[in-house]
Amino acid sequence: MRACAGCRKRDENENFIRFVEFEGRPVPDVARRAPGRGYNVCPTFDCIKQFVKRQFKGKIDPKEIYNQTLNALKEYFLHLLSLSHKTGVTVVGQDNIRELPPEKEGTLILAEDLSSKTKERLKRKGKFTVVEDLFTSEEIGNALRKETRAGAVFVEKVGLGRKLHSVAEKINSLLASRPKG
Numbered sequence: 682m683r684a685c686a687g688c689r690k691r692d693e694n695e696n697f698i699r700f701v702e703f704e705g706r707p708v709p710d711v712a713r714r715a716p717g718r719g720y721n722v723c724p725t726f727d728c729i730k731q732f733v734k735r736q737f738k739g740k741i742d743p744k745e746i747y748n749q750t751l752n753a754l755k756e757y758f759l760h761l762l763s764l765s766h767k768t769g770v771t772v773v774g775q776d777n778i779r780e781l782p783p784e785k786e787g788t789l790i791l792a793e794d795l796s797s798k799t800k801e802r803l804k805r806k807g808k809f810t811v812v813e814d815l816f817t818s819e820e821i822g823n824a825l826r827k828e829t830r831a832g833a834v835f836v837e838k839v840g841l842g843r844k845l846h847s848v849a850e851k852i853n854s855l856l857a858s859r860p861k862g
């Protein structure tokens with residue numbers, strides 16, 4: 682158990698975003714692998730703001746760190762999608778996703794260029810963690826090493842898919858706490 686460097690709440694390591702300090706700035710270490718002293722922070726804008734204020738004495742804009750963290754998580758997410766796909770825990774395409782048993786746990790990725798009708802229909806299929814409108818079907822297709830676009834992918838919550846699921850939850854939590862303006 683560790684404490685958040687923003688709100689001091691205690692939680693498991695994997696539920697926090699890790700930051701390291703580099704040249705006087707906080708840098709998100711989304712894979713939790715960078716050496717050196719790390720800070721654990723809840724995946725919310727408020728906690729990033731408190732952490733930055735406390736550790737960097739108001740010299741850093743927390744919104745900048747928020748955006749940087751979100752981008753790093755999105756990049757890491759695509760990387761994990763690519764690796765998960767190679768281990769065979771993905772289900773690609775609307776028709777295949779519709780065939781999934783409803784109790785299946787995992788992450789449903791829906792491209793921003795998919796119609797809202799299609800998105801609603803796929804979301805209703807089960808209790809998935811949904812990552813929506815963050816990537817184009819081209820970006821998702823590239824992560825799957827496909828020549829074609831992929832508008833909908835499901836990643837089962839096993840093996841690397843578990844890690845991807847945890848990143849998805851952090852992204853959604855950050856988006857839900859997005860700073861105004």
Ligand SMILES: [Zn+2]
Binds near residue numbers: 686687688690722
């Ligand atoms: Zn916190």
